[in-house]
Amino acid sequence: MRIGLLTASASRQAGGLFWAMSSLAHRLCQAGCHMEVFAGRDLHSEEDRTHWGQIPLHLLERSGPAAFGYMPGLSKHLLNGQLDLVHTHGLWMYPSVAARGWGRSARKPWVVSPHGMLDPWAVRNSRWKKQLAGALYENRHLRDAACLHALCDAEAVAFRNYGLKNPIAVIPNGVDLPELPSEPACPEWAADLPDGARVLLFLGRLHPKKGLPNLLKAWALQNRLGAAPWILVIAGWDQNDHRAELEGLVASLGIINTVRFVGPQFGEQKDASLRRADAFVLSSFSEGLPMAVLEAWAYRLPVIMTPQCNLPEGFVAGAAVPVDPDSESIRGGLTMLFGLSDEARKQMGERGRQLVEERFTWSVVASEMCDMYRWVLGRGDQPSCVVLD
Incomplete structure (x- = not known):
């Protein structure tokens, strides 16, 4: 099978x-799949090319408004690729137009992974722009897809609520399981931590949907209650200057001494950050299925997260503390986590690791994705991960 992965950006x-x-x-x-990647060129495309290894990566120049991501040469590249199937990752941009155009011209199927972009919160965000994009091209791209890929059952429900009737393959994200360290981890940001400080880590984009303002307000409430010596480390890529807003909030709340903004963490620094952390938090309003939580569990970290992270398995397994994305609920989750003994937190993290080993490794995910591709192409039976109603 020759599969083309199509996305607006193939970099960090x-x-x-x-x-x-x-x-x-x-x-x-x-x-056994032959994969090729088609994406728009951006500031980090060449720097991150190595992450694709030997997989052919076609980087195309963009033209016009950045929010649309028009790539003049994309349609020609797709048609010349002799692909059996195109798999679009993400919505609301030019790749959606190109995927449907390729499918109609080549008379071949395409699959769409919205990655949480049809969740209710996400659809309401910039609502009028998405309504316009839906009317012009996105709704046809979605409706005519041979299959939609949902990361979890909740996302599949969001597809149906949006009015889509396509087959849906429910296949989660996966993670690689880290090896045991040969020596204690020490990320660059940890050098100036107070002696004996425990670390609650956030790792992800700095974006309003992550609920960081409410996390900071909860942190301020917890600090006023005289919490144990914990440091909140916020690691991630700044989007639309959200970091400046967050830093202003930290200053106004008087919690500068217990909050660290450490920027994006990649490669060895990301690994070291996760190893140095004592717990993980994700207070999002909306997610597809967050890689960050799966990675935290893979590193045996107890997690505080919202139901909107769409990982109810974590609550059932006792690997996460449930909170709503408001400051008072998050404060209660912090109190609960900090009140546990070190051994109880360790056991919570171990339950998360076991959950990942059983359900969220890339080998399992890739096998299900291959089965879905074969079914869409008429080369295999309907897999159990596909639902038709």
């Missing part, structure tokens, strides 16, 4: 979507 600029796509593409190659 795409956040968790980039890491998910690149990891999955490598595992699909190992499973």
